[in-house]
Amino acid sequence: MADGRQNDIALAAAYRKLGLEKHARQALEAAAVAQQASPVRDAPFLETQYQLEAESLAFSERTKRTAPRNLQAVNHSLDLAYLAKKLRHSCVALSHQAVAKVEYDLGLLNLVLDYLEGNDLLRQQPAIGLYFFAYRAATTGEERYFRALKAGIFETGSAFPKEELRNLYLLAINYCIRQSNSGSSLFNQDLFELYTSALERDVLLENGQLSRFAFKNIAALALRLGEFDWTAGFIEKYGPSVDARHRRNYTDYNLAKLHHARRDFGKALRLLHRVEYEDVFLSLDARVLLLKIYFEMGEVDALDNFIQSFQRFLHRKQELGYHRENYLNTLHFANKLLTVNLLDKKQRETLHQEIVQAKTVGERDWLLEQLT
Numbered sequence: 001m002a003d004g005r006q007n008d009i010a011l012a013a014a015y016r017k018l019g020l021e022k023h024a025r026q027a028l029e030a031a032a033v034a035q036q037a038s039p040v041r042d043a044p045f046l047e048t049q050y051q052l053e054a055e056s057l058a059f060s061e062r063t064k065r066t067a068p069r070n071l072q073a074v075n076h077s078l079d080l081a082y083l084a085k086k087l088r089h090s091c092v093a094l095s096h097q098a099v100a101k102v103e104y105d106l107g108l109l110n111l112v113l114d115y116l117e118g119n120d121l122l123r124q125q126p127a128i129g130l131y132f133f134a135y136r137a138a139t140t141g142e143e144r145y146f147r148a149l150k151a152g153i154f155e156t157g158s159a160f161p162k163e164e165l166r167n168l169y170l171l172a173i174n175y176c177i178r179q180s181n182s183g184s185s186l187f188n189q190d191l192f193e194l195y196t197s198a199l200e201r202d203v204l205l206e207n208g209q210l211s212r213f214a215f216k217n218i219a220a221l222a223l224r225l226g227e228f229d230w231t232a233g234f235i236e237k238y239g240p241s242v243d244a245r246h247r248r249n250y251t252d253y254n255l256a257k258l259h260h261a262r263r264d265f266g267k268a269l270r271l272l273h274r275v276e277y278e279d280v281f282l283s284l285d286a287r288v289l290l291l292k293i294y295f296e297m298g299e300v301d302a303l304d305n306f307i308q309s310f311q312r313f314l315h316r317k318q319e320l321g322y323h324r325e326n327y328l329n330t331l332h333f334a335n336k337l338l339t340v341n342l343l344d345k346k347q348r349e350t351l352h353q354e355i356v357q358a359k360t361v362g363e364r365d366w367l368l369e370q371l372t
Helices: 002-017 021-037 043-063 071-100 109-116 126-140 143-159 162-181 188-200 212-224 228-241 247-261 265-274 280-297 300-316 322-339 345-357 364-371
Strands: none
Touching: 002 021, 002 043, 021 043, 043 071, 043 126, 071 109, 071 126, 109 126, 126 143, 126 162, 143 162, 143 188, 162 188, 188 212, 212 228, 212 247, 228 247, 247 265, 247 280, 265 280, 280 300, 280 322, 280 364, 300 322, 322 345, 322 364, 345 364
């Protein structure tokens, strides 16, 4: 581990200062062997490499003043360690800026980015390349950077400790989610592949638990892609990993969505009636699922009453902010679907345009599917 290598380097420095050349050389050799054997190639690895090169230089200057110096190796390893740490911290700062609504002065970052664009280091050093691609993807939105990030995670992810690999997956996952939130479904397959790969590598669970929100979002995405059997296996395998306080509700909700997708409305309804609305967003999503089931079953009277009840509920929930408008617009267009003459091509096309052009509609794809 890095601590053992750094201990050997510190020991070598102590022996060098005491004039114990043999012991200093042995400590340096032990650190070098352990460094080469390490499968990890993250920023601390590069920092340790710099420390090893710097101490080797100090040792050679003391013992063999006319010997060739490893000055180039010291300089190169220092650059690599700086670049890796700079890019990693810049990605952290970028994520925090979005949440905390603050702005950081990132100093030499633009010079670093310009220097690395097209540089072979992006391919040679995953601790530099992956964070470079993540930062560029997040700030430019360009797909080529995302593609490089995703490929790099799949190919070189084993070069990182588990927690850091998890964060790299999240950087790629968040790019896909941002694209989805802007109205594009082109990255849904990429998002699914990232989730399945992260699950296979066991990096999404923390302390043996899977977030209930990740559990719900992954199942919803898989169903959207028609992966019904995969979703059933996912719920069975990872349901027990959800916190016990939320496990039954989120498992029942996900199973209800699965049965709805398979058009087994009876089972879906029975499961939904078991769900306890412990948080407002689970409550809202369960109600939207009920809306879909009533609509697809053709239960017009029940649907009309349900829409009115749902609208009253939303009008009481002022704290929902922009989410509230999403749900209200979904209900508005669902109501219109009940009244429009679907055999009238003009009415159908007019409603289609209204749904497409509306800014915030939570279930736009489902509404368009029902219309056509």
